[in-house]
Amino acid sequence: MPEAISIVGLGRLGAPMAACLAHKGLRVIGVDSSPAKVAALARREPPVHEPGLAEVLANAPGEITATMDLHEAVRDSGVTFIVVATPSDPGGGFSLSQVLPVCEGVGRALREKASYHLVVLTSTVMPGATGGQVRPLLEDRSGKTCGRELGLCYNPEFIALGSVVRDFLNPDFVLVGESDRRAGDLLEALYRRVLDRHSPLARMSWVNAELAKLAVNTYVTTKITFANMLARICERLDGADVDVVTSALGLDSRIGKKYLKGAIGYGGPCFPRDNLALAALARGIGAPADLAEATDRTNRGEVERLAERVLQRLPRDGTVGVLGLSYKPDTDVVEESQGLLLSLRLASAGIPVVAFDPLANESAQRAAPGAFQLAPTLEECARRADLLVLATPWPQLKELEVLLSRPASRRVAVIDCWRQLDPVLLSGVAEYLPLGIGSGAPRARREEK
Ligand SMILES: NC(=O)c1ccc[n+]([C@@H]2O[C@H](COP(=O)([O-])OP(=O)(O)OC[C@H]3O[C@@H](n4cnc5c(N)ncnc54)[C@H](O)[C@@H]3O)[C@@H](O)[C@H]2O)c1
Incomplete structure (x- = not known):
């Protein structure tokens, strides 16, 4: 050594x-x-x-x-x-x-x-x-x-x-x-x-390892995008619940349960870039890369689909509270994060946005200075918003169940992209709108899948 x-x-x-x-x-x-x-x-x-x-x-x-x-x-x-x-x-x-x-x-x-x-x-x-x-x-x-x-x-x-x-x-x-x-x-x-x-x-060899690195991440992004496609289908299918469907998929050993949440798009410094790089490599050498390209295109469309959902529910002159700006929990990195992209998309359409992240407020401010407002606490973000979007599955955001249940709290709409919150606890205190769930699907307390 x-x-x-x-x-x-x-x-x-x-x-x-x-x-x-x-x-x-x-x-x-x-x-x-x-x-x-x-x-x-x-x-x-x-x-x-x-x-x-x-x-x-x-x-x-x-x-x-x-x-x-x-x-x-x-x-x-x-x-x-x-x-x-x-x-x-x-x-x-x-x-x-x-x-x-x-x-x-x-x-x-x-x-x-x-x-x-x-x-x-x-x-x-x-x-x-x-x-x-x-x-x-x-x-x-x-x-x-x-x-x-x-x-x-x-x-x-x-x-x-x-x-x-x-x-x-x-x-x-x-x-x-x-x-x-x-x-x-x-x-x-x-x-x-x-x-x-x-x-x-x-x-x-070098070239096989170089290709394998991109292939692993592109495969995972394809899997995430597949689960997201199921979530969008479930939303339009009476009684359907993406967590129930993906829990069955995950039992198949050919598939496995990781990265099958069915929520919103992937982001971060590696997944989007590795996927694009594999497609660019294939194009450059004349090989088909339709799958990688479709994954990227579908993923980029997730923010627009979420923005449309927000705009359908937002009261006139209402403020959107975006919860989660990092691309995943436990990091302050906001590169290609869905929360940041959604905030920018809404703010650019003139919608008032106030966002909060337990760790990434500063990096969001650096990445998009002054583009939208930042709240220093979850409580303040919730207080100022008419509609809340849980964009990153930070465990801390569960505290919303308590905050929204306070007697003085306004009744707001909550789009729960990761189905983190307990619909039973929110019933009567918020309009709970989970992604990936069709109308009429049972709303029992949801255990973490
Ligand atoms: N961050 C991730 O999640 C991750 C995961 C897998 C692979 N990677 C890959 O790892 C590599 C590094 O990524 P990162 O996220 O750590 O990057 P980073 O930007 O966080 O860090 C790179 C560091 O290199 C330093 N640097 C640049 N030029 C230098 C020089 N000439 N001499 C000395 N230091 C220099 C910079 O100051 C910086 O501190 C990238 O190729 C990335 O794609 C990153």
Whole structure:
């Protein structure tokens, strides 16, 4: 096992990775171009918001140092993970604008190193990028040959923000595209030391791993969209209940129950982009990608469908309260979140919107400054709204059952996208409008499915 691991990019994925490796006793050198992130990690404080990260960093037995000096970090480590952002490019693929400068720096540092070094590309890239751009650049700048003095693996992650620490240590599987056996063996040994359980490693060529990363996320987005399609059908079918239908689907071992909630669209920094990237790849090489394209199109239509529903129910001059701006609970990330997109859609039509998120008010303000109003508390948002939309299934939003039941509370309409609230508790105090339920479906207390 090498003496130290360097991690370049201390963002939402890289910072928790650094913490997890140190948690397992490894010596970690974190690198970032942001002085604030470097300073935070050096103090063992989280450079990003992520549940559990502060505790892991504070208690990790492994040494953690942080620097802006990539050269020094590569020199002093045996493995370098590259975890910088890969923004979407206009064609739907991933830009290497941050990855390639890092590869140049890593390559130049390796020119002065005599010992073997493993470079692990964790940033999501398009199929063909590791072999087409990353490898030649590393070889050119280092003067070394991949598969001999230098190993290169593509090793993307499938973590979800909000549970990065747990997901990183307990993955369903680890995906590895390898330049050669030695590189793959070294990365496998590293994971065996770090993982909390014996997850399988899927080892393959770079291009297969690059495609597999996009395929996994595109498959999941297709599944989510399928469940959402069932929800829209149930809404128009007397007596139908999407939770009852998907609970049957989930029992089929060919399908499985995860990601079958039947609610509103997916968002976040990975799902929408990976889906589009797979479609862009297919189009670019003349292969059909109808399924990925239909998933994306259907998902984008979810916000419009929800907005129409809101507008049908909203009293004249009424205010919409949007509850949940993060794309999922336990994160402050608002990229492509349904709550944010809905707020923007309604506000752009001149509808007064007041929104609240337990964690993401600030990031929403940064993403869309002044576009709509933000309430500092759930109570204030509920008080100011005539119609409420529960857009993110934060457990804290259950408190609405109590807030709306207070004698002084106004009677409002509540569109419950995730069917979080108890219709029995709300009966008589709010007009309860769950998505995914047809008229006449039994309204007994709904247990979490
Ligand atoms: N966030 C997720 O949920 C997630 C999940 C799976 C995969 N990914 C992929 O992981 C990669 C990283 O994503 P992220 O969300 O952590 O990004 P991020 O934007 O949160 O973090 C990237 C970090 O890289 C740093 N950086 C950029 N250029 C640098 C340079 N030249 N030298 C040093 N540091 C530099 C930035 O300052 C930033 O701190 C992306 O390719 C993303 O697609 C992300």
